[in-house]
Amino acid sequence: MTDQPTGVQKLNIIKAINAGLRRSMEHDAKVLVMGEDVGKLGGVFRVTDGLQKDFGEDRVIDTPLAESGIIGTAVGLALRGYRPVCEIQFDGFVYPGYDQIVNQVAKMHFRSGGRLRLPMVIRIPYGGSIGAVEHHSESPEAYFAHTPGLKVVTCSNPLDAYWMIQQAIRLDDPVVFFEPKRRYYEKAEVDMDARDGILPLESARVALPGTDATVAAYGPMVKTCLDAAAAAADDGRSLEVIDLRTLSPLDLRAVYDSVRRTGRLVVVHEAQRTLGVGAEVAARVTEECFYSLEAPVQRVTGYDTPYPPARVEEEYLPDLDRVLDAVDRTFAF
């Protein structure tokens, strides 16, 4: 039906997710894509580009402009045996659908005593540094990771993007799938065929091995941390960078292993600091690795303010220098 790329391709995250969606739709006729502007326009970021042309309007559904309706009708479609993949256009627009996600999507399996399943994916482009107006740069992942019944994952690179979206669609639990929009256009090699060696959806990954301190991040901050590690290497310090990939359930095995070797941990995310994912990582590492720690776990995050105007967002967002400062702090003890 479509020209599915094979072999190793150099793709950006947008093209990688598009290819993943395409492959899922070809593999399973029950997979639907739905959201605002996902059809002819291909989504405002073109993630769904060409899908409606190839799969038709019944499978790539341009919806009315209402997020609760997108999620709520997807619940009904999932109950009927479909696998809807909903697109929320921007992070800050998910809140009108929040009630459906946390009260209905997350709880249906539990409420029904396991009789009902909601195999649906909610895709949300998230995060800042794109110079946007308000509500277009937020990191709401902690709200969803705090909700039992949802799986919450985020990709940081094209290879993960391609495979994780397919894994999320195949999962019988509902998945909130965060896409790092500032990394959308960064290209990397994607092996389109090799299923072997692909990590399970719910597992963290060592993005860069190192020996002196551990830096844990996810989504858009993984590249920032890799850049920080490269800079640290120039100064003779070896950082291990871990891409968490899954926020619910949190997979901290790789972090524990790493911290037991390095004795130091810095957690990095764009979202506000207080009660964020970093707080949970810090608490769990303290519980599990207390005697291995040489210093308190450090957090590098957004500040506890609403997301600021674009002209000051680079000051708000964690960058390479703030990560390195935090690493330095862990060596100061």
Next chain:
Amino acid sequence: MTVETAAGATPPEPELVQLLTPEGLRVPNEHYDALIADITGDDVRAMYRDLVLGRRVDGEAVALQRQGELGLWASLLGQEAAQVGSARALRAQDHVFPTYREHAVAFCRGVDPVKLLALFRGVDQGSWDAAETNFHLYTIVIGAQTLHATGYAMGIQRDGAIGTGDPDRDAAVIAYFGDGATSQGDVNEAFIWASVTNAPVVFFCQNNQWAISEPLERQTRVPLYRRAAGFGFPGVRVDGNDVLACLAVTREALQRARDGEGPTLVEAFTYRMGAHTTTDDPTRYRLNAELEHWKLKDPIERVKAFMVRGDLADQAFFDGVEAEAEELAVHLRAACRALPDPTPTSIFDHVYVEPTPDLVAQRESMTTYLDSFAEEVAR
């Protein structure tokens, strides 16, 4: 069936479909009579039985709540005809998305009333199997289920299960909600979705006049059924205390849906005789005179009067239904008290299809903690 017309009776309210007056007189209606032309005396007797047993389930549940056996109950008293009439318009393959007050609909769909009690007792959150009865879980968040119903109807549409002309295949969905829900965004979004996708869904609003203490005037300035016009599909107001009219109107709406003609809004104009739930005190916000006025429109009494006038049933029949209701009540009381509490660790069972490592660890932790008490007792 015998028909006695209501010559000289009070004319029904404008735009209100009514086939039975409160006195039980049959109101002829050229359009809707045809929709129930097949209804036999047996059918009327069966609906009477549903009404009485539905009311008895409700009454027993209220009593069980007062005795501390249920945490809460949302009474349907007064709304039996809206529920039975609409439910008896459904075919086996149709799907129901209820709110939390549709006990008589559940009864008509074959859901064991004990399972309804279990939910309100706090044993579970809905243990009936939607796949068996096509009666989905109760939804507490107001109006959320109207979107689920619409999405489900979109699925039926995609499955090609409408407009085939096969009466055993073509399916529709019915979403129940109250007058208060019409103020919710989700209900309005569901109307939009259903309209623009032409989804096979019937929106069945039981306008019982009160959203807890908020009267209808707090929800709308126009009759609710007229809202449908603004969304681009038909709306109809039916006497919600008239089981025959509810049957006729819902049959037509469901058939439109099954034929691929899209959604309909049915506003069943009725009245909540009891409290919103057992925690509510309606004497704080409404006049007794209003209640007395609606007592005269009782949905069961008018069918009974109609049956007596038309010689559709004798005293032995009514006594038989009463005895059956009593038997059901005895069963419900015993079955409710016998419902076992879930084991504490069962809370971890169905959070996800497969338990996550964290949940496995938390379950073990709870087990160890609870077992420590047993050891103390043993010592």
